[in-house]
Amino acid sequence: MVLDSKTRVVALVGGVGGAKLVYGLSKILAPGQFSMIGNVADDFELYGLHISPDLDTVMYTLAGIANPATGWGLQGETWRMLDMLRGYGEDIWFGLGDGDMATHVLRTFWLARGMTLTAITGRLAAALGVQHRLLPVTDDPLATMVDTVEHGTLAFQEYFVRYQWKPVVRRVWFEGADDARLTGAAAAALAEADIIVISPSNPVLSIAPLLAVPGMRAALEARRGVCVAVSPFVGGKAVKGPAEKLMKELGMDISPQGLIQYYAGLLDGLVIDELDADDAPDGPPPVLVTRTLMQSEDDRIRLATEVVNWSESV
Numbered sequence: 001m002v003l004d005s006k007t008r009v010v011a012l013v014g015g016v017g018g019a020k021l022v023y024g025l026s027k028i029l030a031p032g033q034f035s036m037i038g039n040v041a042d043d044f045e046l047y048g049l050h051i052s053p054d055l056d057t058v059m060y061t062l063a064g065i066a067n068p069a070t071g072w073g074l075q076g077e078t079w080r081m082l083d084m085l086r087g088y089g090e091d092i093w094f095g096l097g098d099g100d101m102a103t104h105v106l107r108t109f110w111l112a113r114g115m116t117l118t119a120i121t122g123r124l125a126a127a128l129g130v131q132h133r134l135l136p137v138t139d140d141p142l143a144t145m146v147d148t149v150e151h152g153t154l155a156f157q158e159y160f161v162r163y164q165w166k167p168v169v170r171r172v173w174f175e176g177a178d179d180a181r182l183t184g185a186a187a188a189a190l191a192e193a194d195i196i197v198i199s200p201s202n203p204v205l206s207i208a209p210l211l212a213v214p215g216m217r218a219a220l221e222a223r224r225g226v227c228v229a230v231s232p233f234v235g236g237k238a239v240k241g242p243a244e245k246l247m248k249e250l251g252m253d254i255s256p257q258g259l260i261q262y263y264a265g266l267l268d269g270l271v272i273d274e275l276d277a278d279d280a281p282d283g284p285p286p287v288l289v290t291r292t293l294m295q296s297e298d299d300r301i302r303l304a305t306e307v308v309n310w311s312e313s314v
């Protein structure tokens with residue numbers, strides 16, 4: 001434990017990149033000290049099943065059972081169900097593993113019985129031994145939509161997985177955002193937070209949908225603690241995934257200054273990689289330059305420790 005046991009940390013998290021940092025945070029903070037608010041705008045239905053890729057990525061990562069090669073899905077996964085579906089002539093474009101299926105089956109079953117996504121996520125995570133709270137930002141429908149040059153409007157997973165984020169993006173928006181309600185659990189976690197960490201998840205695809213939920217920005221602005229973001233870029237490039245390509249297509253600036261502008265009004269600090277040190281703005285907000293690439297478990301824990309210690313001082 002690196003912090004006073006009363007210090008409460010909340011992380012806003014998306015998928016694979018953010019999951020690495022929250023894994024590190026979960027190793028240095030007690031369960032009562034640390035909550036995560038997760039993205040649900042990547043959620044979709046396939047074969048009648050409700051799939052929550054980002055929540056599952058975080059849950060599996062914290063449980064230590066994520067596939068280390070992909071970051072999503074389970075390690076040691078098998079694919080018999082997909083083989084069978086292929087045999088039936090189905091066009092398989094989304095990798096649903098046999099073990100992973102159990103998560104989607106139970107989630108769908110419990111949703112149909114009236115449980116909230118928050119309650120379901122808590123139950124699944126606890127069963128996998130995850131003690132820290134993983135809170136969906138909303139229990140209401142929220143869906144990232146992507147307008148592309150080649151295929152027109154695509155649902156997020158079609159853009160991301162079916163088309164491997166190759167299409168050129170003209171616009172991104174979040175269907176359902178106007179009516180989505182921030183959950184009571186997420187609002188309470190934010191209200192009690194001493195430190196809020198915007199994890200190095202894709203700003204447009206993972207963090208923006210969280211900020212699009214009515215009440216979320218206000219909850220961040222009304223926070224008692226400090227809010228720091230960890231840049232998802234290393235050497236001006238995305239470590240993984242479409243962040244750099246997509247943001248450039250949308251005409252956005254992916255430099256540290258660009259991130260400060262993107263998160264305008266929210267940040268008390270920005271953490272950037274040492275390869276981007278030359279682009280470090282003078283502030284405000286203050287900037288911490290360190291190694292943000294998380295290749296090993298030690299990297300995750302070291303970065304998490306640096307981020308919380310620095311946040312205490314800004």
Ligand code: FO1
Nearest residue numbers: 015016042052053054056072073094095161
């Ligand atoms: N990402 C892929 O690129 N291909 C897949 O086949 C795929 C399957 C998949 C299954 C379950 C799950 O929880 C996640 C999965 N992902 C897959 C990752 C996921 O769709 C994206 O990484 C996120 O939505 C973006 O954060």
